[in-house]
Amino acid sequence: MGNILLFVNKLYAFAGIKLYLNLLCMIVISLLDGIGIFLLVPMLSLIGIFDVHIGNVLIISTLDEVLQTIPTIYQLAVILGIFILVISAQALLQKNQSLLDARIQQGFMRSLRLDIYQALLRANWIFHLQRRKSDFQHILTSELGRVNYGTTLFLRLITTITFMIIQVGIALWLSARMTMLVLLCGVLLAFISRKFIKHAKEYGNQTTELAKSYYAGINDQLNGIKDIKSNMLEQSHISWFHKLNHDIEANVVEQVKVQTNSQLLYKVSSAILIGLFIFLSVEAFRAQAAQLMVIIILFSRLWPRFTVIQSNLEQIASTLPAFKNLLDIQKECEGAAESIALHCTGGSNSFRVKGGIECRSVYFRYDRSQEFYALKNVNLFIPAYRMTAIVGKSGAGKSTLIDTLMGLLRPERGEICIDGIALTDDTVFLLRGSIGYVPQDSFLFHTSIRENLLMMNPAASEEQLWDALKLSAANEFIERFPLGLDSEIGDRGVRLSGGERQRLILARALLRKPAILVLDEPTSALDAENEKKIQEVLNKLKEEMTIIVIAHRLSTIRNADQVIVLEDGQIIQEGGFQQLSNEANGVFGRLLRHQTEIKNEAGK
Numbered sequence: 001m002g003n004i005l006l007f008v009n010k011l012y013a014f015a016g017i018k019l020y021l022n023l024l025c026m027i028v029i030s031l032l033d034g035i036g037i038f039l040l041v042p043m044l045s046l047i048g049i050f051d052v053h054i055g056n057v058l059i060i061s062t063l064d065e066v067l068q069t070i071p072t073i074y075q076l077a078v079i080l081g082i083f084i085l086v087i088s089a090q091a092l093l094q095k096n097q098s099l100l101d102a103r104i105q106q107g108f109m110r111s112l113r114l115d116i117y118q119a120l121l122r123a124n125w126i127f128h129l130q131r132r133k134s135d136f137q138h139i140l141t142s143e144l145g146r147v148n149y150g151t152t153l154f155l156r157l158i159t160t161i162t163f164m165i166i167q168v169g170i171a172l173w174l175s176a177r178m179t180m181l182v183l184l185c186g187v188l189l190a191f192i193s194r195k196f197i198k199h200a201k202e203y204g205n206q207t208t209e210l211a212k213s214y215y216a217g218i219n220d221q222l223n224g225i226k227d228i229k230s231n232m233l234e235q236s237h238i239s240w241f242h243k244l245n246h247d248i249e250a251n252v253v254e255q256v257k258v259q260t261n262s263q264l265l266y267k268v269s270s271a272i273l274i275g276l277f278i279f280l281s282v283e284a285f286r287a288q289a290a291q292l293m294v295i296i297i298l299f300s301r302l303w304p305r306f307t308v309i310q311s312n313l314e315q316i317a318s319t320l321p322a323f324k325n326l327l328d329i330q331k332e333c334e335g336a337a338e339s340i341a342l343h344c345t346g347g348s349n350s351f352r353v354k355g356g357i358e359c360r361s362v363y364f365r366y367d368r369s370q371e372f373y374a375l376k377n378v379n380l381f382i383p384a385y386r387m388t389a390i391v392g393k394s395g396a397g398k399s400t401l402i403d404t405l406m407g408l409l410r411p412e413r414g415e416i417c418i419d420g421i422a423l424t425d426d427t428v429f430l431l432r433g434s435i436g437y438v439p440q441d442s443f444l445f446h447t448s449i450r451e452n453l454l455m456m457n458p459a460a461s462e463e464q465l466w467d468a469l470k471l472s473a474a475n476e477f478i479e480r481f482p483l484g485l486d487s488e489i490g491d492r493g494v495r496l497s498g499g500e501r502q503r504l505i506l507a508r509a510l511l512r513k514p515a516i517l518v519l520d521e522p523t524s525a526l527d528a529e530n531e532k533k534i535q536e537v538l539n540k541l542k543e544e545m546t547i548i549v550i551a552h553r554l555s556t557i558r559n560a561d562q563v564i565v566l567e568d569g570q571i572i573q574e575g576g577f578q579q580l581s582n583e584a585n586g587v588f589g590r591l592l593r594h595q596t597e598i599k600n601e602a603g604k
């Protein structure tokens with residue numbers, strides 16, 4: 001019940017007055033529908049199908065009196081004319097009401113989609129690290145689809161209930177006793193059917209869980225398709241897929257079972273009720289023929305609405321878990337929201353570092369319930385317009401440190417200062433807007449080289465594009481492509497080699513003319529010749545920007561002005577490249593000697 005109220009509140013918050021307008025349309029449509037039914041009696045009487053005694057049945061007797069003032073030959077034409085007018089007006093109104101319905105529904109979905117997407121993008125990095133990406137994909141596609149369907153059903157439910165109330169009102173007017181009898185049966189049936197709604201909700205929860213597993217599994221497996229194929233893991237994955245699909249199928253069949261059982265109950269009971277109702281009307285209540293006819297028409301239209309309401313309630317119950325899931329994620333995102341101003345996009349020159357970036361006694365933990373610190377008492381100074389390299393064994397804390405320097409992770413203790421001023425939640429975005437980041441796992445879109453570049457700086461000219469490509473030594477391979485900048489690079493850039501991908505990503509980062517260039521393993525996929533080119537590029541770029549680079553391949557950072565060596569989240573060595581390589585017992589010297597030996601052996 002709480003969830004349905006939440007849903008109604010949210011829908012009302014979005015649609016407001018439009019919902020009332022919709023309701024008003026429905027009331028008028030139902031009234032016109034009722035008038036159409038009332039017109040049937042004199043019409044059938046005039047045609048001669050029935051010789052109905054109109055007696056003192058409300059509305060019909062008034063209508064009959066009016067008709068008597070018209071010459072007999074025109075009576076049928078007049079009544080048919082009114083009938084056509086009433087039905088046409090009803091159809092016209094219905095058309096507009098359906099349109100309004102669609103507008104409310106689609107607008108509501110648009111606003112939900114936007115809210116959840118904005119909340120996702122506003123959430124901080126640590127939140128994203130802790131969640132499965134596939135859960136978000138699931139929410140934004142399948143769960144939103146279910147909520148959409150639930151909204152359609154909800155609006156349909158309001159329509160049905162409005163129609164029902166009006167028709168019950170008319171029926172009450174005609175015969176209170178008979179109407180009460182039917183309503184009593186309806187309430188009784190609704191009470192018996194509560195369990196169907198409960199089951200539908202349980203199966204709806206199951207649908208959410210199954211769909212989550214489906215999305216997560218598909219996502220992981222498609223990302224790891226190379227591993228699956230090269231390790232011959234196809235069969236085990238097909239078995240997993242088979243089992244999950246079996247569960248999905250069983251879940252849907254169970255839901256249909258609940259629906260068909262309740263429909264069966266409603267249909268059989270409706271046949272019994274209609275029989276009982278006609279019998280009682282004729283034998284016990286002695287209803288007049290015209291009155292009986294109107295009531296039978298009303299109830300034969302009314303009763304199926306009970307069935308529709310029951311079926312709608314069950315289906316809404318099965319989609320409510322999707323709505324709850326959506327609100328939960330949105331709430332979690334909002335709990336982790338950064339105070340980012342979304343209209344400010346990262347851009348060039350929004351922040352210039354004059355002196356340098358400083359870490360003052362920085363501590364960081366991914367999980368505050370654990371004792372483990374990924375960064376412990378880190379104190380360091382990164383001078384502007386210099387190249388600082390961060391090295392260390394795998395798991396030493398290099399990525400955590402640069403994520404902290406970029407303001408993606410906020411220190412648990414200590415602070416990050418730019419030119420001596422501590423970063424706050426507000427200024428951290430200025431810093432982030434001034435960074436060009438080249439990640440380890442390069443991210444490229446399945447489109448042309450040009451569009452991949454323009455994504456970073458849509459206003460860049462052809463000349464600026466080529467300048468950036470030259471700087472990153474990516475121009476040579478692109479010039480060889482027949483379509484040049486318009487060449488398509490495939491999904492995540494699969495049509496390029498690892499080195500080509502990395503150089504393209506570097507060009508993309510440079511296009512922003514960032515104040516700080518952060519590179520995570522920029523040369524890991526490059527051969528010696530290209531590595532040298534990148535070294536030269538970085539050397540040149542030092543004059544224009546501050547460079548921070550993580551490197552496993554130490555030859556890449558030969559020209560670094562400062563090297564920071566991390567181990568277990570702490571700085572254990574720092575200094576110039578030559579200085580550290582000369583420290584015989586230092587970790588850096590050992591790492592360097594180890595890499596040189598491997599290189600020499602490979603060269604033999």
Ligand SMILES: Nc1ncnc2c1ncn2[C@@H]1O[C@H](COP(=O)(O)OP(=O)(O)OP(=O)(O)O)[C@@H](O)[C@H]1O
Nearest residue numbers: 129366367374392393394395396397398399400401
């Ligand atoms: N999202 C995370 N949640 C929890 N712990 C994490 C997370 N990311 C990293 N860690 C832990 O923090 C420590 C530092 O990890 P980090 O990724 O910074 O190391 P690294 O030096 O960059 O390693 P590599 O060279 O392998 O990329 C590791 O012990 C790692 O297990």
